[in-house]
Amino acid sequence: MSQLTNSIVAVLTAATLAVAPTPAPDGLTQTLDPNQSVASGRAVLEKGHVDLGPRYRDGDWTIQIHDDTAVPPVWRKLSDVVLRVRDAAVERVPDDPAYAFVGQPPGTPVHVVPQTQNQDVVWVGWNTQDPGVMAAISRGVTMNLLGVQGPGGVVVYLQSGNLGAPQVLWDSTKPFPQPLWVETNTHTHANWIFAKPGVYLVAVEFTAELLDGKQVTGRETLRIAVGDSTPVDDAFTAVYTGSLPGTGATPSPAAVAEPDDGGSPLLVGVLVGAGAVLVVALIWVLVRGARIRRRALDQEESA
Template sequence: MAALTAATLALAPTPAPDGLTQTLDPNQSVAGGRAVLETGHVDVGPRYRDGQWTIQIHDDTAVPPVWRRPSDVVLRVRDAAVERVPDDPAYAFVGQPPGTPVHVVPQTQNQDVVWIGWNTQDPAVMEAISRGVTMHLLGVKGPGSVVVYLQSGNLGPPQVLWDSTKPFPQPLWVETNTHTHANWIFTRPGVYLAAVEITAELVDGRQVSGRDTLRIAVGDSTPVDDAFTASYTASPPGAGATPGAAAPEAGPGSDRSAVAVPVLAAAAVLLAAALVWVLVRGARARRRALDPGEPR
């Protein structure tokens, strides 16, 4: 187990641009069956097919690369990822005393550790969305905490993107045609479930969203079957979610613009009824004013 210095936890500077440059084939298939990914390059990202907006995992370890459904994938973080928290106040956000062993998925690739990133490079997504997407961390369930952060190449302070000890949801804006890798820290071995939602505005103005759950098995002794079968009771998004409480799993994305239609229709009916009542009352009042003998 390596002793982790601040420079090690911060990792190397962001790799040269060609390290993150990629173009995805629009015809890449969706693979079936379960997969345990413990080394190599994987990205989480949105897909848009046949009017359905979903979250999938792009698996570059397959030849040729494929997309996979999150429910079919366990991201396994082996003990080769173990480092120690440095004695540096800049990394107090890890929430563990200096010298504590933690599992670190690095921002720059370690050939012995699964390399987890995200992209907005599905060709159909790039054609459909206006500017970018928002990735929301809705909740995390696990034996410890999870922190995702970026380290700039100029030795600047870490930029924390997601922190499971903070209130949910936690939004992260991602531009179109973006491919990013960050540092992921897991403070305890075991199974983690991370509920995520990706939302976007399409070029036609409609809002779309998709939710799913990332399954992560941390540590060599953690059974991957436990990660496949794990579940949790979640709070609805936006209902005062608290740290450690995850949001429900979801399948294909939804079109939020459709939700407003029945609400507006009901409001129109009520408004029309109120207008009729006012007109009738006004007519009766005028008749009474002209004919004092009319019954009231």
């Protein structure tokens, strides 16, 4: 059966943001060592398990690659990593209307990083399991697709275990940004479809609210070389030239700065202006009342 139709993960209901589901216990359970080091130097990852995710250390919020192919596992900077999707990942688009979102005719060969692991293909997921992140936030993060630069379209989708309808999370043919809400302590894998071989640059952003109400945001570019004939060096040297949307989570009420003891200058101005209007109105009422009383006295004297 095609890798496009036998992937397994739990799918949750989408809310205001599309929600990246938290998978059921199916081999994805993991705990990250808080002392894992950050490796230096370039790395080409073409087989094995890797995750994209945020890290929080000493007040510094970053996006890194958790490389589980290394022994012991390490974190890597995105600028040091190229994910290579070999031709072993080629699948053909199913002849099924449910997969029309792929944007290719049935039978078209495409490169697929599957949701369930293929030992011959790099297995790309994401997690919010860095111990520093879990200690610093309470709810989760917003994972944003900001843009894709490459020779073809990119689609990321989930397939439920009962072969239900695919749930599209990201689609490079749609407007950006494309946000996903990811709960804390989540580890998820999805299907990644690349329409054509070549170098892809995927701009991503992770935003969260810390326990103290502070907003943190990190942006990075994921480098992917699709196809055996695509030079890895081209992926390392490629530069994202497109424009990126301004994003970032909307601050919650707890994160909005409170005015100092002097109050807001605008509020003070409004109060002063309102007071002046009330004074003028009161004077006008008093003057008018005095005129009416004077006119009444004059009429009594005339009578």
